[in-house]
Amino acid sequence: MNVTLRIWRQNADGSDGALHDYKLTGISEDSSFLEMLDVLNEELFARGEEPIAFDSDCREGICGQCGLVINGVPHGNEGPSADQNTTTCQVHMRHFKDGDTITIEPWRSTAFPIIKDLVVNRSAFDRIIQAGGYISVNTGAAPDAHATPVPKQDADRSFEAAACIGCGACVAACPNGSAMLFTSAKVTHLGLLPQGKPENLQRVTDMLNQHDEEGFGSCTNIGECAAVCPKGISLDNIAFMNRQLAKAVFKGL
Ligand code: SF4
Ligand code: FES
DSSP, X not given: OOEEEEEEEOOTTOOOOEEXXXXXXXXXXXXXXXXXXXXXXXXXXXXXXXXXXXXXXXXSSSSOOOOXXXXXXXXXXXXXXXXXXXOGGGOBGGGSOTTOEEEEEOOOOTTSOEEETTEXXXXXXXXXXXXXXXXXXXOOSOOOTTSSOXXXXXXXXXXXXXXXXXXXXXXXXXXXXXXXXXXXXXXXXXXXXXXXXGGXXXXXXXXXXXXHHTTOOXXXXXXXXXXXXXXXXXXXXXXXXXXXXXXXXXXXX
């Protein structure tokens, strides 16, 4: 395949960035999107030019480290089917056509400042987790797995919420730059389990305060976040979080 890549380049010093065009020839349609970028970087390196900075780690769709806006859509929305989104590392070149021009940009959000080229700083997510995304328990020997009964329905919903990999695509897709889908996934994951319930209201208050402090926007139920989420995190989690928040406000937290 021959493709033209239109890639956002920006220096680490915070100076203005711009889209630059690169032509790539002879790319296998079986290569992954990131392998294609690896090939480009090898060519740039051989020419003595600076390689393009982009993030990845597992390249198996599980770590949440990769994240590119491909042709205007976070993660490219090139999953096996329209309602089965995927991570950037699981996008393959066979989803594009020979001769395509592909535009590649970083996540764009005030709360995710660009570090360089396509790499953004997502540590705001870490600080939201630090604010309350945990359960305070005395450590000791692990209890028997079945010592604390959990209703099957709650266990399933909690597990589904725990599938969030913290990639940040929801923020990149949201016109408000809101991280409510991410935050609600963490709140729901812990808040449905007996071990997490005692701290529910304080957790929601603390995590949402941190969410706002980081500069993420408000949720106005647009739903772009869930539409691009590679792990199928649903808007129901935001509804759950809002119910907890209403209780917290009522209690004066
Ligand atoms: S909610 Fe989905 S899109 Fe947002 S960080 Fe989690 S996995 Fe990524
Ligand atoms: S590199 Fe780990 S999810 Fe893409």
